[in-house]
Structures are given as structure tokens and as C-alpha cells.
Amino acid sequence: MKMNRQRRGSGEGRPTWIQPLMEWSSIQKVKARLKGPLDGVPAEIGNITLSNAGRQLLAWWLEARGDRAMPEAGDVNPRALVELLPYIRYLSWEDEDRLVFRIFGSALAEATGTDITGYDMFAFSHDEAGIDKVRLKRIHEQPCGIVLVRDVFSKDGACYPCEFMTLPIAPGPDGKKRIIGTIVPAVQVEEWKADFIFDRILTLRRALYFDTGAGVPDPAPGLYV
Numbered sequence: 001m002k003m004n005r006q007r008r009g010s011g012e013g014r015p016t017w018i019q020p021l022m023e024w025s026s027i028q029k030v031k032a033r034l035k036g037p038l039d040g041v042p043a044e045i046g047n048i049t050l051s052n053a054g055r056q057l058l059a060w061w062l063e064a065r066g067d068r069a070m071p072e073a074g075d076v077n078p079r080a081l082v083e084l085l086p087y088i089r090y091l092s093w094e095d096e097d098r099l100v101f102r103i104f105g106s107a108l109a110e111a112t113g114t115d116i117t118g119y120d121m122f123a124f125s126h127d128e129a130g131i132d133k134v135r136l137k138r139i140h141e142q143p144c145g146i147v148l149v150r151d152v153f154s155k156d157g158a159c160y161p162c163e164f165m166t167l168p169i170a171p172g173p174d175g176k177k178r179i180i181g182t183i184v185p186a187v188q189v190e191e192w193k194a195d196f197i198f199d200r201i202l203t204l205r206r207a208l209y210f211d212t213g214a215g216v217p218d219p220a221p222g223l224y225v
Contacts, residue, residue: 018086018106018107018110021086021106021107021110022107022110022111022191022192022193023190023191023192024185024188024189024190024191024192027051027052027053027087027184027185027192028052029052030052030053030056030083030084030086030087031056031083031084032056032057032059032060032080032081032083032084033079033080033081033082033083034059034060034063034080035063036063038055038059040062041055041058041059041062042055042058042210043055045147045208045210046206046208046210048147048149048163048206048208050147050163050165051163051165051182051184051185051186052184053084053087053165053182053184054147054163054165054182054184056084057081057084057088057165057167057180057181057182058145058165058167060080060081060084061145061167061180062212064076064077064080068170069143069170069212069213069214070140070143070167070168070169070170070212071169071170072169072170072171072172073169073170073171073172073174073176073178074172075169076090076169076178076180084182085103085105085106086105086106086107086108087105087107087108087182087183087184088103088105088108088180088181088182089101089103089104089105089108089179089180089181089182089183090102090103090169090178090179090180090181091121091178091179091180092176092177092178092179093176093177093178093179094120094176097122097133098120098122099120099121099122099133099136099179100118100119100120100121101116101117101118101119101121102117102178103117104116104117107192108183111192111193128204131222131223134222134223135207135222135223136166136179138209138217138223139166139167139168139179139209140168140177141217142214142215142216142217143168143212143213143214144168144209144210144211144212144214144215144216144217145165145166145167145168145209145210145212146166146207146208146209146210147163147164147165147166147206147207147208147210148163148164148166148204148206148207148208149161149162149163149164149186149204149205149206150162150164150202150203150204150205151202151203151205152202154193159203160185160186160187160189161185161186161187161205162183162184162185162186163182163183163184163185163186164181164182164183165181165182166179166180166181167179167180167181167212204225205225206225207223207224207225208224208225209223209224
């Protein structure tokens with residue numbers, strides 16, 4: 001599937017309101033509006049040091065779920081996530097094969113030059129789409145989180161890793177399972193400017209499930225990296 005790309009560029013070419021969202025200093029400051037402290041929320045998973053945004057989302061998720069396996073769709077509160085929303089992707093399983101973007105944050109749309117809200121994630125076919133689908137289904141089958149580190153490319157061709165924090169959300173009244181996650185650079189960059197090509201494999205550096213109380217999936221070919 002090809003998409004219409006409407007890149008506005010960076011710096012003065014961007015709307016005034018969005019420019020700060022793309023700067024490293026802003027990504028490092030965003031917070032979820034929590035009732036309690038971050039105590040007990042890991043800063044590292046395996047040997048992956050979590051981004052500020054990823055850790056803040058995980059803190060919200062743990063607080064929102066209470067004593068359940070995961071939060072429900074009705075627990076997803078934009079007020080609690082308002083600072084994180086520019087970096088959030090929120091998707092729903094419309095059926096067994098289609099995972100559709102309900103929210104694709106403004107910073108993500110600006111960084112990639114494309115707003116993919118309403119698109120099926122797996123419409124952008126590539127050789128690893130099948131294992132990506134299996135990988136994401138597992139976080140509901142055995143409730144847990146997964147953090148991925150994938151390489152993306154800047155507009156000048158430089159390659160750098162991005163962190164994809166991903167967590168399950170239980171169905172709402174419509175019966176559809178959801179996924180919520182953040183995407184942010186995994187290394188310090190002065191300004192975030194990527195160039196996603198959605199039907200190309202983005203090199204996967206790490207794929208690591210983490211235990212949120214129900215264990216993690218057994219190792220299987222391709223699931224862990």
C-alpha cells in the first residue's frame with residue numbers, strides 16, 4: 001500500500017505548536033498524570049534502558065489496571081495521557097488479521113510525514129509482517145508487555161534506533177482488543193526527523209517480552225531478538 005506523504009520539514013517549516021514536541025528536551029520531560037509515584041516502575045527491562053515516554057506509559061498502564069491483568073478500553077483516559085499523546089499509537093484488532101490505528105500521535109505523524117490513523121498496520125506488507133502479527137497477538141494471549149528497538153532513518157539518511165513500547169488493553173463494549181504504545185528515539189537526538197517507509201522492513205535490534213504478572217510467552221522462532 002502506498003501512502004500520500006505530506007512532510008512539512010523541520011524548524012521553521014513546522015507549525016509553531018508542534019516544533020517543541022520534536023525536540024529531545026521535550027521528549028525527556030513528558031509525564032503521565034499519575035495518582036502515585038513512579039516507585040516500582042522499572043527503568044530498565046532486560047538490558048534495555050527505557051525511554052522516559054515508555055516508562056511513563058508503563059507507569060500509567062500499571063496504575064490503570066489495578067488488580068486486573070490489564071486495563072480496559074474505558075480506562076484509557078486522554079487527560080491522564082495528554083502529555084504522552086503526541087508519541088502514542090493506539091490500535092484495535094478489527095478481526096484476526098487487521099490491526100487498525102485509532103490514534104497516531106501528532107509527533108509521530110510529523111516525524112514520519114504521514115498520518116496513518118484509520119489504516120491497518122498490516123496493510124503495509126513486508127516479509128516480517130507475519131511474525132510481527134504473531135508477536136503482537138501474544139501480549140493478549142498471555143498478558144504482558146513487549147519492548148522493541150527498531151532502526152529508522154532520518155531525512156539525511158542517517159540510521160538510529162527507536163523504542164516501541166507496547167502494552168495490551170482489554171476490549172470495551174465493542175469486544176475489540178486494543179494495543180497502546182509509544183514510539184520515541186532510543187538514543188539522544190537534537191531533533192526527531194525520521195523517514196518511515198511502511199512496506200520496508202525496519203531492522204529489528206531487540207524484541208523482548210516482559211512480565212506484568214502472568215509470565216511471558218515461551219521462546220519461539222522469531223518472537224525474541
